[in-house]
Amino acid sequence: MTTEYMNEEHATVETGDDVVLEVTDLSVTFPSDDGPLPAVREVSYVLRRGEALGIVGESGSGKSVTSMAIMGLLPRNAQVEGSTRVLGQEIIGLNDKEISKVRGKKIAMIFQDPLTSLNPVYTIGYQIAEAVLAHKKVSKQAAMKRALELLEVVGIPSPEQRLRQYPHELSGGMRQRVVIAIAMANEPDVIIADEPTTALDVTVQAQVLDALQRARRETGAALVLITHDLGVVAGQVDRVGVMYAGRIVEMGPVEEVFYRPRMPYALGLLGSLPRLDGDASDRLTPILGSPPSLRDLPPGCGFAPRCPMARDRCHEEEPRLLLTTGDTGGESSAADDTIVHRSACHFSEELAGVEATDLFQAGEEREKAPKDAPETLVEPEVLLSATDLVKHFPIRSKGILRRKVGEVQAVSGISLDLREKETLALVGESGCGKSTTARLLLNLIKLTSGEVTYMGQPLQGLTDRRMRPLRKDLQLVFQDPFASLDPRMTVSDIIGEPMRIHGDGHRDARKRVKELLELVGLNPEHGSRYPHEFSGGQRQRIGVARALSLNPRVLVLDEPVSALDVSIQAGVINLLEDLQDELGLSYLFVSHDLSVVKHIADRVAVMYLGKMMETATTEQLFKAPAHPYTQALISAIPLPDPIKERTRERIIVTGDIPSPANPPSGCRFRTRCSKFANELSDAERTKCVEEPPELLDRGSGHRDACHYSQVVELI
Amino acid sequence: MSENGMFGSTRKGAKKKDSADRTQLQTILIRFTRHRPAMISLVMLILIVLFAFVGPFFWMWDHTVYKEIPSNLPPGGEHPLGSSAAGNDVLAQLMRGAQQTLKVAFTVSLVSTVVGSMWGATAGYYGGRVDALMMRIVDIFLIVPLLVAAAAIAGNTGAGASWSAIAMIIAIFSWATIARVVRGVVLSLREQEFVEAARASGASASWIIIRHLLPNAAGPIIVAATLLVAVAILAEAGMSFLGLGIQLPDISLGQMIGSARTAVTTRPWLFYPPGVLLVLICLTINFIGDGLRDALDPRQTRVRR
């Protein structure tokens, strides 16, 4: 941009020449049949050349809408107010021709879901070259050449071949790197990445974040990283803004915000996070309640209804985003200085030195009961036991004959024991077979071979009728709180259904439903409502209540908290812990989230491509992981701690998870194993290729399936 | 045609009532009443039904009477819509014709929906080879041109003497569309977690189908059944026009148009009224179907992003 032009704009002169993006009082409102919906309110920030700014917030906080508004990508009916300047040029209200010169050229964007971001009918090369050709007058061949370079930069193997492939032929992680390549095609000044790794597995997330960093190095672009993951933010950005109910409520350098939050919400968010680097025996401190509906926001501070320190003023007057240090007279309108810490709280100075536990646990009296870990002298009874579980799903042709043309080896030889009152976690990335294993244990799908016993009784081959009494003891809680409740039934009917199935839905049932609602922390009078009237966290509690209605002994929890926002998740985790203590339940906890697992589990089993990689007590596994996959998994999880996250040592896993229809020979992990690639000799590798490692005890019940396992300390 | 109807959305939002106070049925009703074309259509359809079924009791002429009336009377006087070549009162014929047409169409829709839902639900629930085979049979019924096939059989059997026979013949060729809709819905519902939750509690297949699958498939079934009424009306009209549907002395709207085919310009009162009525019936039904689709689709939020 010319300096002349910028001199005419007095606002930008003050902020200096290196400002690439300046957002001032940006508000977005969607009209709806039930009244206007203010999705974003008065958001302001500046971004300097080469800087990385993180925007964190839960779903519905307006963080994605903000970035869409900046790009001018919102639907036509959205009302956008305020100003957005890219290199001094106002871009709100530009016409199509003008804005298309800015998009992609000065400001580029990466979207959340790589599976839908690329047009399925064009080749990768075409789609990258198209971005080049949109702004540069070069030949098609030159554009293709540039596309090839870009693919190399983002680290895609055999890029020439990829150019001619279609999106569906690439994995999710690979596609997201293609999107990054498109974003950097014209060396933009700003890249906005909207949840770029949310849809990906952790090991792939690490690869994509790496590609994003390389893209920034190459282009010198500033980054706006939008995410709900505090760990990702901690390691990737210089400054961070926290959004809540459409507003930025806290903003400052990442260390300031993480170590010295000055807004109760930010404090609560950090406190409600189960941490890989924390002490598992600490009880999480959830934020009570759920985010307000944008349609009827409270008049004062949006967080006041959930804030333990809210006073009258908080309910009347909306706090402004002000400096936290020194005088409080500074206005938020010109976000001129990038190193200061601002927060939107009337009483932010009172938060100096306050811990989340001090603030949020006041209302919660229950202490986390100490785990009876030392009592291992008497082994508790084994309730559910699996031996050599195998499940192959046939791949059938589409014709009427439906010939079997292959097999997906979802589970290939899994053995595990679930003991009374313990929590066994089954962890792994997508496609590892953990959910299939859970369903095999409940006899919900037929196993190909192997054996499942419940209290010594084999389950496989039982008829539905014979299985039914056992189902009382074995219950299931699902991941998706929206899909797991029948939308056409009332909550009472949903919770009472298992009782009716088992023929005891009489008079007592109503009482029992009320008890259950109370037990899971819901208002017992709400039984006549329908699921859609509840929030995600509340629905998940309904799902738990349903599972408990038959007084089970074993609960299989399939990713029970992964669809929930952080502040809600903590409450459900606490509930599960309390229920276990009160009712003496055994949990099989299926999850991809090691932080949650570390918090809740007694023992952990790590799966990869249908095989067990490592099993150990939680303590052993996180302190001294032995299998290279476990190590990679732990190392790939970003810690919500800026200093630790930047300084820790990493084990990077290369490549994508192979297809379970065609798993590698020998050790299934070898294709991505850094030990295999970097440390082993050829002779040693041969063993990995030829011989599938067995799950062997390395003492004290810690087992791993690696020929060359070696304990490493990572946290 | 899978399509979220579009007329129902009033841009300036009605005042929002706390959603927690509403039952589902109320929500559906509120949504439907907000769909203005559907509401107008519903009122009109009710009027047409009254005209067809109650009207004959009040109208002075019976549709079978012809000797007392001069032929080819232009509209006016005692015969507001004139009289036919044989001397029948056109208004009386119109009532009777609409009545027969509606009877046929609703019967077709009912029979097809029952048969099609059962067929589709079975195929969808069991999946695999059963599904492949059952849906192949559905395909066969879909590839035969409905009107021609139905007309051929009606012509062969001389079914035109009774409206119920005509309805059955049309139903033979129209249940397949319902089966396809239901099968698609059930196929996706079957994978829902709440169905698995019921299975995990030990629910039997019939429990799941009755308590979970059918209630959740009700929306698409009702919509498809509604739209099928319009399809059946047009099919019956086409058959009658070809002379292979309802036969004289009984009468239907299609047949009235057919016999007035050569009199479009000379005696327009014979040609236009039955056509307009036919279009009105189909149009109102299609709009009602559109409104129902809007109202019954639980995913449809009123916020457009």
Add this chain to the structure above:
Amino acid sequence: MLVYTMRRVLGALPVLVLASILTFVMIDVSGDPLADIRMQQPPPTEEVIQQAEARLYLDRSMPERYWLWMTGIGGNGDIGLLQGEFGPSTQGPHYEIGPAIAERLWTTLRLVGAAMVFALGLAIITGVISALRQYSKLDYTLTFVGFLALAMPTFWLAGIMQAAGVKFNQLVDEQVFATIGDGRFRAQGEPLGDQFLNAFAHMALPTLVLMLISFASWSRYQRTSMLEVMNSDYVRLARAKGLRNHVVIRRHALRTALIPLTTVVAISVASVIDGAILTEVVFQWRGLGDFFITAVDNNDSYALMGWLLLSGVIVIVANLVADLLYAVLDPRIRYE
């Protein structure tokens, strides 16, 4: 792609066989080809009836007759679809079904083809406009027109059009539209320009009718499909790249939104044929519609079976073409 094609073709065969069985059984059970003979006054002798039965193969069992109808093995050489013979007609030994159908097939296919091409064009244009101007007055108008077209009985619209054509001719005092007949015989031997004008005069109104009847549901479908694609992530990414709006719509949205339409159009070929029959009757064309009515009037079972099976084949072929087109348009299917 070759494998895919082969698989599709092979997959269509069982449907074809089942369709032939359905057609045969339906017509065979419902019709009595000898009804007219039996009704004759004075009543025909037993011998006459037996002769007719033998000629029409009614003396054999139904499965036998189906086999005969398909293969012609054991027949008198006038039956057997695989040998190109459609079977004996009740309209006398000299009436050959095969040539009669062939003669009229072209007339009907021409109408169906022309109407479908125009309807498709109209559907795409209106569908895209509706989607791009969602909830505008234009969108509401187009939607209303679509609903009206869906509610319109083909033959009634045809009747109105015919009357309008006559009116128009009177008004301009020239025979612009031919409102009766398909005009096939009149034009032979005339100069090319006249032939074209003649064809246009006859084709214009029926094509218009059939097009209006057919386009509505496709247009609605195209609108939905277009709206879905316009809200997709890849269209957003295309915009984020800095492509101009019209480029995004043409290259990314329209291109992808057209794919599912192929299937929808193929499925509705059957109903277009229905519409064509009615339209032909109104405009008094000597097409398959006329053939069909004659066949029904004469209880001509083999003619009806041949007719229905032929239309079934047309629909199956159309679906096959759509499947292949789908694969060409969508690389995800291509490499299945």
